[in-house]
Amino acid sequence: MLPFSLPWKNKDRTPVDKSPQALIPRITSFWLLIINVAVLTPLYDELTPWTLAICAICFVWRIGIFLGKVAKPPRLLVSILAMASAATLLLITGQLGTLSALINLLILGYALKYIEMRQRRDVKTIILVGYFLVALAFIDNQSILNTLLLAVVTIINTGGLVSLYQGKTRPLDPLLGSASITLLSLPLAGLLFLVLPRFSPLWMVPDTDSATTGLSDSVRPGDISNLTRSAELAFRVTFQGPVPSNDRLYWRALVMDSYDGKEWRQNPRVKALQNNAPNIPNQRPRPMGGSYGYQVIAEPSGTHWLFSLDLGYSESRGVVNMSNSRLFALRRIEQQFGYDVTSYPNAIRDPMLSALERHTNLTLPPDINPRARAYGQQLREAFPDPAQRMQAVMERFAQEPFYYTLKPPRIGSNQVDDFLFDNRSGFCVHYASAMVVVARASGLPARMVNGYQGGEYNAAAGYMSVYQYMAHAWVEVWIPSEGWVTFDPTAMVAPERVLDGFDAVFKPEDSYLLDNPLSSLRLKNWPLLNELRMQLASLDYYWSVWVLGFNANKQRQLFRELLGQASTERIGLFMLGGIICVLMLIAWYTGLLSLPKRRDKLQRKYHKLLHALKRLGVNLNISDGPRTVAHKVSRFNPNWQESITSLANEFEQLEFNPALTDRQRKEMRKHCLQQIERLLILVTLQRTTPTLMGELPLKQGK
């Protein structure tokens, strides 16, 4: 019909929503391969073998799609696979635990969505889920290294989005874009992290179960396998005042007062109290007397046990002060948990003992350990004073040939008898167990306490580390008018164990490093490397205190230090100031702060003159060059001809003559400015008093 038609005429029928922008750019496809590996690697531990297998298949398939070897899988296949996976996961949820099952489900969804994606929208979904998976990886491992790794993963994940919108095509461009955006966002993120209010958990969430501890809630002296040789950190302490000497560091965790001849365990009554702890949060009053304070950061242990010295009292959130002078966590400790304790070393623990408690702490299994019981009876007659009686037991450990060993010989059914009278060698549990039995047999209420003894002090950072291998057992005896008194029979056998720490007695290689060939504690023997180890430990400590342990208390403390007082207005102002600073930083980076350059003075004056001339009625256009202006002005008022022509000449020379020297240029500028000023005055006069101007002879400046 017509000889011409527009080239896009035929495309007109393409619906708007199916425009090419909905497709996934190739660079994004490439980048998604990297993202997939990056996001799933930190979660490797959580994956069940067949989740891993499905992820691997999906990844290989995606590579195939990227290379153009295979087509996208049909929707039906993906749906069937997804449903089958979900069903299987549901079946094995019991074995995995709820949280682990949820993580696996999310990962499966992630992997299946990954092969199925077709549009930009799908890429966005995958990247959002990626962020959530990064968050899940933080639940299990919060070390500095893992955090750095996950920070890199986050940047890579963000790169996927950048690749969708930046339109650059070199493979690494998305990474650079994402890294710069992330780095620019860090200051504001840090600020928000500091000032945003912190809440306690809003509802119960499923726990992970992956922690180890050197303690257990039952101790069997006959069984040496439960002796922990772990070099892992148990908890860290910062003392507010001076650090107590090593022999005062008895970190109480568990009280074992039931003995059946084979096993020490916690009294069922105490267990019931623990289970009921959320309902009766405070089971004893704050003690009186001299005290010292410290903060403990417990490592994840999967238990509720907390650690305190002497008679500890804590007002931290989530901590219960149990009746048997212990602290108890309301939630299982699955992540680092920090709490404040005040200890009262001189306070009397339980000045009165109820009949029920007295009975519990005097009970011995009948018919076993006859020799030990006889020995107890004997002591009772020899030493009517309870304190002296216990002193006699302690001296017996010191005087008779007892040995401290981590590899004691086997003992029979009369555990205490065998140890006390035949073998005379064992470790803390044997000594504590024997002493409690003897004390009870002599008529004194006694119990075994489990916890940790000692600690490694890091002077540089000012905190103490307590490791799992420092697990210890000792004895508390109730003496009328003194309450519970601590005795450590092991200290009589191996005093250096208590005075100088565990390492003074044993070579680490023989004990806690036996099972840990790669532990950094091996470096203790080389001073320089040990220094390095301590530095790294300090870094880790600060990380724990200020990042992982940053809570509402720390926040208040920070505000007090920064602002003098933590009033709402000051915090508000601080936030506002901080946010403005951060926004300015980003704005500066993106180039928003570069102000428009001020025009050159000569140019400004020249334009001012043109403006004035125009108002006077000279017919000037914006596009007129200096010569045209001179011409028009001369016609308008011939008197000004010489002035304006010389100005135009010099103005043009300044603009277009590169041969001018700097000095000439300077002089010419000056002259130009003078001319302009004069003309401006003339123009103003002409406008205000036109009649006068007509009669005045023109003065020509040189």
Next chain:
Amino acid sequence: MTVSTRTAHSGFWQRWLARRLPAAREHTLTHKGIFILPTGFGVFWLLLVLLLFLFGTNYQNNLVIGLAMLMASIFNTCLIFGYRNLAGLTIKGHWPAQVYAGETLAMPIQLESSHASWQVGLNYPKNRIAEITRITDSAVEVLVPVRHTQRGRMNPGRVRISSCYPMGLCRAWSHLDMAMSPLVFAKPEKPDDKRSYMDFHGNDDVNGGNQLNGVDEFSGLRDYIRGESLKQVAWKQLAQGRGMLTKQFEQPQGEAIWLVLPGADTELEKRLSALSYLVEYFSRDQHLFGLELNGEQVAPGADESHRLACQEAIALYGENA
């Protein structure tokens, strides 16, 4: 420039826009003309930030809370980047090529940025988006389509310049009135009865319809100019190896045909389409013709400017009344 108002609400919006961003042939985007709001994806992003914050709170995990804060901060950074991407962009409108009703009009819009701007899309309301990946300080021109054109002076509305750079979390956009109302010619349609559109001013017998087809007299050959219609190419000469030549036709002067709008037997647009067709037809043949539309006359002529004058008169028919 008046802006079409569809509803009362959009009317208010348009008036507000007209005050804030008055029509101009050239715009440079500043904070005055740039709007930013989160996209749907951006809203999901913020929801995820909230979810992660709750997640971190419930697990008392500061690192998860930190991740949430980082994502919130990234959102903020994207706002600034998105704004920066459009700020300093200079948009200049050019006159489009001629277009007939029903065809897609391509508005040439020239873009230039004081820095690099990425992934900018331009579109007129209810039209497809023309995308440019990168704009630098050297000007680029994009053709922004306007579909479903109608005869007459057309107001394409405000062109929307938008970008989701850098991460698709928020969209920065501006609505600019390019102060251009291009003319849309009537759609040329061959009439069934040509003669009713022609007035021979009494010389019916001399210049009858049969002569019309043969009015062209071959007057010679000249060098082919790129872009000329292939219909005029002298193929025989090309085959002889004499290169590409164009056949030239002339018709005797003085035999002007007058095109007129006949009485209302069919609907107006149909008749105007027929006139448009005839204008094209005679212009191609370089036949001398004039146009008379209800008293308004375009004096006879045969060149390109005459064709445009006639088409303009047809296009504007009824509009100035």
